[in-house]
Amino acid sequence: MLGTRKGKIAIIIMAIALVISCSIAGVAILQKKPSDNSAKKQVIEEPGDMLSMGELIVNLADTSEIHYLKTDIVLEVSGAQANKNVGDDTTQKAPLRDAIIGVLSSKRFAELNCPGGKETLKTELQEVCGQCLKPARVLNVYFSEFAMQ
Structure with missing residues (x-):
């Protein structure tokens, strides 16, 4: 019984670690600044x-x-x-x-x-x-x- 309980705890810890790492990666991707090339492509023409x-x-x-x-x-x-x-x-x-x-x-x-x-x-x-x-x-x-x- 002791062996199966340690196995379940290990699976839960790995699942929590996976969720946390995916969350951190998602936040990092969303907060990434756009590159200068993409900013140059978006030319806004002023009204005449x-x-x-x-x-x-x-x-x-x-x-x-x-x-x-x-x-x-x-x-x-x-x-x-x-x-x-x-x-x-x-x-x-x-x-x-x-x-x-x-x-x-x-x-x-x-x-x-x-x-x-x-x-x-x-x-x-x-x-x-x-x-x-x-x-x-x-x-x-x-x-x-x-x-x-």
């Missing part, structure tokens, strides 16, 4: 300056019926020249608004009303506005108002 284009009302390109689009577009622009290029200056903003009106008026009602139509339009506007604002970059295009009739 918001540039309002104001309200725009355009005729859509439909030939069978007359359709209108009323929208208010805000561009998120990055780069040191972002505010210097356009700002609130009407003479600087006019070519940009003209390019936007050209893109909007080339669209048909069905193109914009379908799923993904607005996202496609945002991509096109981002490219066109990016060309007008060089060297600044257009990060995103936002519609603060979008109504079609």
Whole structure:
């Protein structure tokens, strides 16, 4: 009886030692600091300056019926020249608004009303506005108002 009791105590002590060692290893792994390489990979892009284009009302390109689009577009622009290029200056903003009106008026009602139509339009506007604002970059295009009739 004495031999089996010592065997049970030895098994219990080994089990407790195993649990403690696994706990210590788990804590060590969780508290390990991330390496510098992984920190460099996570580049957080700062938000850009918001540039309002104001309200725009355009005729859509439909030939069978007359359709209108009323929208208010805000561009998120990055780069040191972002505010210097356009700002609130009407003479600087006019070519940009003209390019936007050209893109909007080339669209048909069905193109914009379908799923993904607005996202496609945002991509096109981002490219066109990016060309007008060089060297600044257009990060995103936002519609603060979008109504079609």
